[in-house]
Amino acid sequence: MAVDMNMRILIVDDFKTMLKIIGSSLRQLGFKNIEEALDGAAAYKKIQESKYDLILSDWNMQPMTGLELLKAVRSNPASKHIPMILITAESKPENIIAAKQAGVNNYIVKPFNTNTLRDKLIAVLGNF
Numbered sequence: 001m002a003v004d005m006n007m008r009i010l011i012v013d014d015f016k017t018m019l020k021i022i023g024s025s026l027r028q029l030g031f032k033n034i035e036e037a038l039d040g041a042a043a044y045k046k047i048q049e050s051k052y053d054l055i056l057s058d059w060n061m062q063p064m065t066g067l068e069l070l071k072a073v074r075s076n077p078a079s080k081h082i083p084m085i086l087i088t089a090e091s092k093p094e095n096i097i098a099a100k101q102a103g104v105n106n107y108i109v110k111p112f113n114t115n116t117l118r119d120k121l122i123a124v125l126g127n128f
Contacts, residue, residue, distance in 0.1 A: 003128035005030045007053035012043040014061040022056060025114040040064030044072050047079050059088035067102060074103040083124045
């Protein structure tokens with residue numbers, strides 16, 4: 001099954017620069033329907049109000065972290081099926097384990113490039 005390049009993607013990061021970098025990488029890969037949120041709480045509000053096909057979220061944010069967002073998404077029957085990738089500058093084994101236990105689909109460590117993002121997306125979505 002082909003990946004829908006018009007799928008709705010929500011990217012979440014408290015740094016606008018990272019939102020631009022991730023959004024630009026997604027557009028380079030051919031994705032067109034990209035929305036942004038500046039923190040986990042704002043993202044969760046959007047997720048409750050709209051349907052998304054993929055969420056890419058930073059881990060370290062306030063007032064709601066990416067891990068807390070992941071847990072909230074997974075605990076809601078309306079959103080628990082949405083693939084989610086966490087992005088972080090930390091590669092501590094305990095963080096990776098916590099994310100996996102919470103139901104993350106994949107994990108990206110900063111810094112990363114478009115090829116790394118593509119590989120992680122293929123692992124979650126399939127070839128595109």
